[in-house]
Amino acid sequence: MNTMTTTTTIGGTASAVPVLEATGVTMRFGGLVAVRSVDLTVGAGEIVGLIGPNGAGKTTFFNCLTGLYVPTEGRVSYRGGVLPPKPHLVTRAGVARTFQNIRLFPNMTVLENVLVGRHTRTKEGLWSALVRGPGFKRAEATSHERAMELLEFIGLAHKADHLSRNLPYGEQRKLEIARALASDPGLLLLDEPTAGMNPQETRAAEELIFAIRDQGIAILVIEHDMRFIFNLCDRVACLVQGEKLVEGTPEAVQGDERVVAAYLGTPFEGAPGAEEVAEVEAAEAHSATGTGGTTSPEGEAQ
């Protein structure tokens, strides 16, 4: 795995370059602004959490970071270099991800699934693969060795030749992480890694993520399980209706009344979309009293 070397020296002064730096990221789908001008950094050795109610824009933001979507506005950099808006180039640059829903190849073995994740690090071309020359064989042996190392790391080496569809759910999720790690990332993005897990599997996932961080890989994680996220993360950002509402330590974020209100669906002053919600509620209350339906010359509901 990569070891992090994120301190660069410019003009003789050392300055820390974030592993990930997203600046002003906005993503529009027609008239809907799913992500609005979001800034976020992940530093070396950090585990950063991204929380927010359903539909807040978390996955869309991930998709903007990993080249699946080209953001309408904004910039995404990895270790100081702007990321190209193409998923395979983002992976090659050093950013790997898992998805909200399991995306393993069910009829491939556990080992083959990890080998698939390795392909961005394999330089041998089609011709070399066809003739199975010495370069190809060397690359294949290295990939195999690395994949087995990763399976050892996640505790699945003994199931290397099992079909991935036969693994229990928690192990399939771990295998997805191993496949992402096979590309030797410096940053790993995890989209709801504990969704559907039982408490033991969740605890094991937490330990695995700490172990990955200890290998020098920075982590950005989306999760709905608050206990998991507040225990795991160094820093947490909360998105609400596409905007970053709060960012801080787990202690600060979990005690923030705006975050609590956003999850409970309680409108609060200054909340993204609160004005629109208030207008709709006022109009509904108005029509319920039977006095609605007329509009003043200024355009305001009576």
Ligand SMILES: Nc1ncnc2c1ncn2[C@@H]1O[C@H](COP(=O)(O)OP(=O)(O)OP(=O)(O)O)[C@@H](O)[C@H]1O
């Ligand atoms: N491809 C798309 N086209 C149109 N609208 C989209 C698209 N992808 C997402 N959206 C909309 O963008 C908004 C944000 O969705 P997103 O899936 O990013 O939220 P989320 O915070 O990840 O939600 P959840 O926690 O439920 O996964 C939603 O209103 C969603 O319907």
